[in-house]
Amino acid sequence: MKARKEAFQTEYSFSRAIKEGSAVVKLSAVILGLGCLVRKQLVKGFMLLFTEILIIAFMLREGIFNLKKLITLGEVEQQKVWNEAKSIYEYVEGDRSLIILLYGIITLAIVLCTLILVRISVMNAFRAEKCVKNGKKPPSFYEEVRELFDKNLHKTLLFLPIAGVLIFTVLPLIFMMSMAFTNYSVENSKLVLFDWVGLRNFKNMISFGGSLGKTFWSVLGWTLVWAVAATFSNYILGILLAMFINWKEIRWQKFWRFCFVLTVAIPHFVSLLIIRQMLQPEGAVNILLRNIGFLGAKESLPFFTDVTWARVSVILINIWVGVPYTLLQVTGILQNIPGELYDAAKVDGAGPFMTFRKITLPYMLFVTMPSLITTFTGNVNNFNVIFLTSRGFPRAVESTAGKTDLLITWLYKLTIENQYFDIGAVIGIMTFVTLSIASLISFRLSGSYKNEEGFR
Amino acid sequence: MKFRKYPFKKKVLVTLAHVFLAVLAFIWLVPIFWVILTSFRGTKGSYSSTFIPTSFTLDNYKKLFTDFSVFNFPQMLVNTFLIAIISCLISTFFVISVAFALSRLRFRSRKTIMDAAMIIKLFPGFMSMIAVYYIFKMFGWTNGPMLRVAMIAVYAGGAGTGYHIAKGFFDTIPYALDEAALLDGANKWLTMTKIIMPLSKPIIVYTLLTSFAGPFKDFMLAKVLAGPNKEYYTVAVGLYQMLDIEYIDQWFCSFAAGAVIISIPIAILFLKTQKYYVESVSGAIK
Numbered sequence: 001m002k003a004r005k006e007a008f009q010t011e012y013s014f015s016r017a018i019k020e021g022s023a024v025v026k027l028s029a030v031i032l033g034l035g036c037l038v039r040k041q042l043v044k045g046f047m048l049l050f051t052e053i054l055i056i057a058f059m060l061r062e063g064i065f066n067l068k069k070l071i072t073l074g075e076v077e078q079q080k081v082w083n084e085a086k087s088i089y090e091y092v093e094g095d096r097s098l099i100i101l102l103y104g105i106i107t108l109a110i111v112l113c114t115l116i117l118v119r120i121s122v123m124n125a126f127r128a129e130k131c132v133k134n135g136k137k138p139p140s141f142y143e144e145v146r147e148l149f150d151k152n153l154h155k156t157l158l159f160l161p162i163a164g165v166l167i168f169t170v171l172p173l174i175f176m177m178s179m180a181f182t183n184y185s186v187e188n189s190k191l192v193l194f195d196w197v198g199l200r201n202f203k204n205m206i207s208f209g210g211s212l213g214k215t216f217w218s219v220l221g222w223t224l225v226w227a228v229a230a231t232f233s234n235y236i237l238g239i240l241l242a243m244f245i246n247w248k249e250i251r252w253q254k255f256w257r258f259c260f261v262l263t264v265a266i267p268h269f270v271s272l273l274i275i276r277q278m279l280q281p282e283g284a285v286n287i288l289l290r291n292i293g294f295l296g297a298k299e300s301l302p303f304f305t306d307v308t309w310a311r312v313s314v315i316l317i318n319i320w321v322g323v324p325y326t327l328l329q330v331t332g333i334l335q336n337i338p339g340e341l342y343d344a345a346k347v348d349g350a351g352p353f354m355t356f357r358k359i360t361l362p363y364m365l366f367v368t369m370p371s372l373i374t375t376f377t378g379n380v381n382n383f384n385v386i387f388l389t390s391r392g393f394p395r396a397v398e399s400t401a402g403k404t405d406l407l408i409t410w411l412y413k414l415t416i417e418n419q420y421f422d423i424g425a426v427i428g429i430m431t432f433v434t435l436s437i438a439s440l441i442s443f444r445l446s447g448s449y450k451n452e453e454g455f456r
Numbered sequence: 457m458k459f460r461k462y463p464f465k466k467k468v469l470v471t472l473a474h475v476f477l478a479v480l481a482f483i484w485l486v487p488i489f490w491v492i493l494t495s496f497r498g499t500k501g502s503y504s505s506t507f508i509p510t511s512f513t514l515d516n517y518k519k520l521f522t523d524f525s526v527f528n529f530p531q532m533l534v535n536t537f538l539i540a541i542i543s544c545l546i547s548t549f550f551v552i553s554v555a556f557a558l559s560r561l562r563f564r565s566r567k568t569i570m571d572a573a574m575i576i577k578l579f580p581g582f583m584s585m586i587a588v589y590y591i592f593k594m595f596g597w598t599n600g601p602m603l604r605v606a607m608i609a610v611y612a613g614g615a616g617t618g619y620h621i622a623k624g625f626f627d628t629i630p631y632a633l634d635e636a637a638l639l640d641g642a643n644k645w646l647t648m649t650k651i652i653m654p655l656s657k658p659i660i661v662y663t664l665l666t667s668f669a670g671p672f673k674d675f676m677l678a679k680v681l682a683g684p685n686k687e688y689y690t691v692a693v694g695l696y697q698m699l700d701i702e703y704i705d706q707w708f709c710s711f712a713a714g715a716v717i718i719s720i721p722i723a724i725l726f727l728k729t730q731k732y733y734v735e736s737v738s739g740a741i742k
Binding site: 098099102146149150151153154156157158160161162164165167168169170172173175176177241244245247249250251256259260261262263264265266267268269270271273274275277278280282283284287288291320324328329331332377381383384387388407408411412415416424425428431432435436439 | 470473474477480481483484485487488490491503504506507549550551553554556557561563566569573575576577578579580581582583584585586587588590591594609610612613614615616617643644645648672673674675676680692695696699708711712715718719722723724726727730734
């Protein structure tokens with residue numbers, strides 16, 4: 001970490017610019033682009049200045065108003081007013097908290113951008129000043145554009161993608177997360193006008209006493225059980241299957257692999273919907289079992305209606321979906337395990353189980369740890385397998401979450417279907433916290449993350 | 457050693473192993489067989505009293521392309537195509553730019569950006585999606601043509617965080633090439649466009665194909681965004697709706713037909729590109 005900082009250390013830092021720069025440099029923090037204009041970098045100077053004027057105009061016209069409203073999230077309720085002339089009630093638009101919240105967050109983002117612009121302005125002024133002091137000409141606009149395709153190529157390449165992520169991922173995330181601190185919910189009809197409530201939702205969520213807390217802990221528990229079971233069952237079974245197909249006595253290895261890989265190639269939602277259909281009480285599997293006489297004419301297995309059956313079913317379905325992925329992934333790695341290791345183990349008298357536990361598994365774990373962590377994360381957020389098969393059912397009447405609901409499907413049900421946005425947002429944050437803790441632990445344990453640059 | 461010459465015990469063992477594999481393969485392939493059979497099934501309705509249909513017909517396929525009373529399948533295909541093409545161009549551009557910058561350029565905020573991308577990935581992607589939906593709804597963009605823009609924005613807008621596979625590919629190109637080009641006086645832009653990109657055609661094609669397949673496979677996002685606007689359904693949403701209690705009796709076999717129709721191209725795309733997928737996940741320490 002330190003070495004990296006030093007490697008990219010430049011003589012231009014913001015604090016130094018403020019400390020050592022002349023009055024012009026310092027003034028550039030207030031009048032953006034001043035430093036550039038003084039040093040005859042006109043295009044850049046005017047661009048900065050123009051942006052500043054735009055921002056100030058926006059802030060005066062709307063920004064300050066937006067920020068002020070963000071504090072209360074609006075207070076004026078929609079009102080019915082008696083109109084004498086038309087002799088009807090007319091509705092007068094009240095405040096709409098959701099819009100206030102969004103505009104407030106956008107305004108905050110613009111303020112943040114302004115701070116970045118201030119930094120850019122000051123740094124540019126300082127750099128130009130240094131150039132003049134050293135008897136050089138400050139770089140012209142043309143030269144700086146050329147730099148963008150050479151020394152600063154990363155800025156050119158990353159600008160649009162990062163802007164995309166900020167606008168379409170980060171901003172919405174912050175918007176959604178801020179709802180966790182409000183009472184925006186269908187409860188007490190707070191859908192139009194709502195208020196900040198601080199950490200109240202979080203308290204309700206993690207307290208064991210309340211009905212919400214009880215649901216949360218049971219859903220979290222099942223999510224973790226599911227994620228661990230789904231990840232490791234796929235992993236172990238996938239490795240075993242790959243080893244089995246790799247066994248030298250097996251003919252047509254390519255054909256067998258193809259059979260399994262074919263299921264990966266089909267869009268997930270299609271295969272999951274098909275499996276759901278097949279496992280219905282009157283679905284193909286029950287019909288098949290009746291036809292072969294395993295079940296009576298009216299009997300059917302309760303794949304998605306009994307709690308234990310449903311939980312086992314979704315894990316088995318996930319094995320069906322996931323094992324071919326593992327197979328694809330590990331076949332190559334398995335063939336790379338040095339053969340001497342196995343020979344040595346044989347000489348030492350280790351049985352097949354021992355060799356698997358002491359050689360194959362550790363080697364595989366070492367190589368595939370990062371992708372195993374990704375799989376775990378993916379399983380915690382595995383919306384499709386649950387939503388398209390069991391739909392979270394069976395569900396107790398008084399609860400909003402079913403027995404096979406994961407945090408993510410519960411989030412969907414609470415927000416999209418039932419409009420408890422505040423609680424939904426809390427669940428989203430809790431999922432993030434769970435995942436961060438889990439991946440932090442596993443990254444620490446694996447250590448392969450640190451060696452990213454090792455091979456170069 | 458030939459199979460014939462094996463001792464009896466080993467013969468049994470090897471045969472049993474093959475039988476076991478065949479059973480497993482059967483289990484894995486049953487749903488696929490079943491959906492293909494159902495797509496040709498002559499009798500209507502979601503359930504059939506026999507596993508293998510009693511009569512076969514092409515009507516289910518015909519219905520998809522002629523009966524527009526409830527679902528307009530060709531329209532869904534066109535919608536999905538439009539969205540897929542535009543969003544795959546944008547997201548490939550984003551992914552390749554980010555991957556190249558993070559793999560072959562060294563700059564101060566590089567590690568920070570990679571860490572930030574990892575943290576963003578830990579949030580349920582779904583959460584930002586719901587928020588995007590409500591933002592677009594506030595602007596009144598969730599019904600009408602802006603819906604397509606919304607879908608493209610969500611599919612492609614945040615694509616930059618999915619750079620890992622492409623970065624892994626760029627990491628394997630020897631750095632000596634860049635150094636040689638720089639010595640010859642090329643700037644980094646020229647090095648990228650004239651030296652590295654021509655070598656990276658496979659990964660560009662891979663990124664294009666996978667992001668093109670995205671809207672065909674994704675169902676969640678399109679469902680939330682499109683809501684009740686049938687004319688903007690993508691194939692995935694349309695197929696899902698066919699299983700709705702209201703329609704399932706009439707449309708179930710056509711659902712199977714639609715599933716077969718979109719699975720074939722997606723499966724071919726996948727089988728063609730699986731090499732890169734395998735390389736990227738198995739060489740995971742990169």
